[in-house]
Amino acid sequence: MKSVRPEPPPAHHAIRAAIAAIPQGRVANYGEIARRAGLPGRARLVGTVLREAPSALGLPWYRVLRADGRIAFPPGSKAFREQVRHLAGEGVLVRGGRVDLAVHGWERDVDHLLWGPPAQTGKRKSARAES
DNA sequence: CTATTGACAATTG
């Protein structure tokens, strides 16, 4: 007979795979994951799936951040601290509960790849003096 | 069945 446990819908599986595909030391936002999973615009679905996803799967949930690179949990929360700790262990620096997507973003802008990664520490508005 | 919610995103003021 059918398993008592409801099988995970394809959408959930795709989302999990997308999350598991995030390289170590990098972070991705919900919209990005949804797009990778073939579900453009379903960023909230990613959150729902992650929430329901059992930790036994070993999904790098801590590599998933908001579109602005901010932690998806309220600051000071337990999950928040744990996420920050995990990211720190991966080599990702978190400042003010926020991560520089321009530095650790998974699919950051192509321009940065061509011009080289910007400095992460002391990132001020450096004037670009290229001609 | 309808209403509300949500680990979101983007825009506007």
Place this chain on the structure above:
DNA sequence: CCAATTGCCAATA
């Protein structure tokens, strides 16, 4: 920077 608004759609009540 913050607040409010709209779009999105599955899961839950």
